[in-house]
Amino acid sequence: MADxxxxxxxxxxxxxxxxxxxxxGFPLTVWNRTPAKATPLAAxxxxxxxxxxxLAAASDIVVICISDTADVEAVILxxxxxxxxxxxxxxxxxxxTISPAATRQMASALAERGVAMLDAPVSGGSEGAAxxxxxxxxxxxxxxxxxxxxxLQTMGQRITHVGPHGAxxxxxxxxxxxxxxxxxxxxxxxxxxxxxxxxxxxxxEAVSGGAAGSWMLSNRGPQILARDWRPGFTIALQQKDxxxxxxxxxxxxxxxxxTALIFQLYRTLEARGLSGDGNHxxxxxxxxxxxxEIAAP
Amino acid sequence: MADxxxxxxxxxxxxxxxxxxxxxGFPLTVWNRTPAKATPLAAxxxxxxxxxxxLAAASDIVVICISDTADVEAVILxxxxxxxxxxxxxxxxxxxTISPAATRQMASALAERGVAMLDAPVSGGSEGAAxxxxxxxxxxxxxxxxxxxxxLQTMGQRITHVGPHGAxxxxxxxxxxxxxxxxxxxxxxxxxxxxxxxxxxxxxEAVSGGAAGSWMLSNRGPQILARDWRPGFTIALQQKDxxxxxxxxxxxxxxxxxTALIFQLYRTLEARGLSGDGNHxxxxxxxxxxxxEIAAP
Numbered sequence: 190m191a192d193x194x195x196x197x198x199x200x201x202x203x204x205x206x207x208x209x210x211x212x213x214g215f216p217l218t219v220w221n222r223t224p225a226k227a228t229p230l231a232a233x234x235x236x237x238x239x240x241x242x243x244l245a246a247a248s249d250i251v252v253i254c255i256s257d258t259a260d261v262e263a264v265i266l267x268x269x270x271x272x273x274x275x276x277x278x279x280x281x282x283x284x285x286t287i288s289p290a291a292t293r294q295m296a297s298a299l300a301e302r303g304v305a306m307l308d309a310p311v312s313g314g315s316e317g318a319a320x321x322x323x324x325x326x327x328x329x330x331x332x333x334x335x336x337x338x339x340x341l342q343t344m345g346q347r348i349t350h351v352g353p354h355g356a357x358x359x360x361x362x363x364x365x366x367x368x369x370x371x372x373x374x375x376x377x378x379x380x381x382x383x384x385x386x387x388x389x390x391x392x393x394e395a396v397s398g399g400a401a402g403s404w405m406l407s408n409r410g411p412q413i414l415a416r417d418w419r420p421g422f423t424i425a426l427q428q429k430d431x432x433x434x435x436x437x438x439x440x441x442x443x444x445x446x447x448t449a450l451i452f453q454l455y456r457t458l459e460a461r462g463l464s465g466d467g468n469h470x471x472x473x474x475x476x477x478x479x480x481x482e483i484a485a486p
Numbered sequence: 487m488a489d490x491x492x493x494x495x496x497x498x499x500x501x502x503x504x505x506x507x508x509x510x511g512f513p514l515t516v517w518n519r520t521p522a523k524a525t526p527l528a529a530x531x532x533x534x535x536x537x538x539x540x541l542a543a544a545s546d547i548v549v550i551c552i553s554d555t556a557d558v559e560a561v562i563l564x565x566x567x568x569x570x571x572x573x574x575x576x577x578x579x580x581x582x583t584i585s586p587a588a589t590r591q592m593a594s595a596l597a598e599r600g601v602a603m604l605d606a607p608v609s610g611g612s613e614g615a616a617x618x619x620x621x622x623x624x625x626x627x628x629x630x631x632x633x634x635x636x637x638l639q640t641m642g643q644r645i646t647h648v649g650p651h652g653a654x655x656x657x658x659x660x661x662x663x664x665x666x667x668x669x670x671x672x673x674x675x676x677x678x679x680x681x682x683x684x685x686x687x688x689x690x691e692a693v694s695g696g697a698a699g700s701w702m703l704s705n706r707g708p709q710i711l712a713r714d715w716r717p718g719f720t721i722a723l724q725q726k727d728x729x730x731x732x733x734x735x736x737x738x739x740x741x742x743x744x745t746a747l748i749f750q751l752y753r754t755l756e757a758r759g760l761s762g763d764g765n766h767x768x769x770x771x772x773x774x775x776x777x778x779e780i781a782a783p
Contacts, residue, residue, distance in 0.1 A: 359682035367698035370671020384738035385656030401664035403700035441681035
């Protein structure tokens with residue numbers, strides 16, 4: 190018989206992910222801090238719990254997909270939290286992007302009650318969540334990963350077990366370091382191209398297929414040239430993740446001078462009220478520093 | 487009748503490029519500061535000139551592919567230089583990577599004698615030079631680009647006219663900004679992964695196909711994990727190009743805080759005698775700062 194699934198967090202990511210779990214035939218109970226967001230899933234056949242504890246009591250596997258470390262801690266360990274309802278032998282899978290250190294602490298607290306935990310943050314955006322094509326980076330014990338596999342496969346395509354508790358979160362943060370680093374590389378290159386008076390479309394064409402190439406340049410470079418700042422991933426979320434990166438790097442003694450610089454540049458954009466722009470708007474910080482502006486098309 | 491070609495600079499790049507010109511059937515005269523390097527081309531049918539001026543007098547198009555700005559200036563404008571032998575109506579194509587500003591000055595000096603100039607730096611390495619698969623970024627007037635096209639097609643595959651005199655050099659520098667930026671992004675990400683205790687092979691697998699992906703990560707990431715520092719492009723050459731980048735950016739008022747940081751990190755490796763390592767050895771600077779070391783395989 191299929192595991193009974195509980196799903197906590199029905200935001201822009203979680204709503205699509207939970208719907209894919211339901212469509213795959215798993216019995217599903219949901220809970221969301223703002224209850225109205227559960228309506229579409231209830232209409233599609235999900236049960237709705239009144240508290241995380243109640244949800245956990247009705248589930249074999251609890252999935253969590255919410256915004257930040259404090260919220261995950263409250264939902265798992267707080268009053269009427271998952272830990273109050275979860276039976277020994279059940280499994281909690283946290284698909285939020287949060288602190289690796291806090292993840293390890295929660296895994297220990299749950300283990301004392303006989304409850305297993307996996308950290309399984311995702312990349313691929315709301316589109317990947319809706320389509321079930323997310324990349325999922327999983328940390329925890331191999332037996333729990335095996336148990337979770339049929340469930341995770343309803344939500345993602347590339348599922349990689351990267352190490353023990355917290356390792357999934359660490360790899361997600363590694364991913365974010367590379368994303369923003371490639372973004373600054375693109376921004377500085379395009380600013381130099383603009384300053385040097387070259388045709389930006391031709392420059393992009395000339396460099397994007399070679400050693401300078403990146404997903405960021407191919408996907409967001411044309412958006413910059415069009416001065417289209419609509420977000421694939423907002424600066425607000427990028428900064429939330431970079432705060433986790435810099436905290437984890439500090440705890441582990443890893444110097445990240447480039448990432449620290451990028452955080453500060455994004456900080457100037459937050460201060461200017463641009464948190465809703467896409468992360469490729471990083472170039473606006475360099476524009477403000479120089480007065481050089483990528484010409485509108 | 488095919489243009490008569492003169493080729494100056496038979497180093498690791500120029501020797502392969504000149505051989506491709508010769509194989510395509512162009513009459514070829516060569517000159518190199520160290521005459522012995524002309525021997526293989528002479529054996530294959532090229533004439534050998536005694537001076538750049540003599541080479542220019544025997545050629546309709548003069549190609550230059552040497553190391554740095556001062557050398558290009560000496561070969562074009564110095565005693566027994568190209569300018570002394572070139573006839574009005576001839577064309578000089580500089581395929582070296584040098585200063586955009588110096589390029590514009592040389593183009594002006596040649597124009598006064600009725601000689602056209604293109605800047606046409608390349609990317610693709612010695613392998614691309616030998617195979618004729620270089621990317622070529624061309625700056626100058628469209629009529630000269632058209633005239634040069636059959637010749638450039640013997641050396642490269644992706645030939646992009648990016649703007650006026652100096653624009654080819656500017657786009658090459660843009661390319662280098664992005665290359666080293668992607669390299670620092672990779673280095674910081676892998677250092678964080680090592681510090682966080684995750685499986686580096688799995689981490690690379692999990693992130694390289696998504697928004698963190700880059701040519702650098704796919705091609706040099708596995709080399710870092712193997713601690714294989716053999717150069718695709720040496721730190722010495724990378725720094726030569728970054729000096730040009732930072733000079734041009736300063737002249738044009740473009741702030742490049744990330745690139746400046748990377749230059750300083752590479753500088754520490756130059757100071758340690760590691761100039762012959764590949765540019766992906768940038769991670770060694772972060773290792774030295776932290777004592778964290780990517781584990782040997």
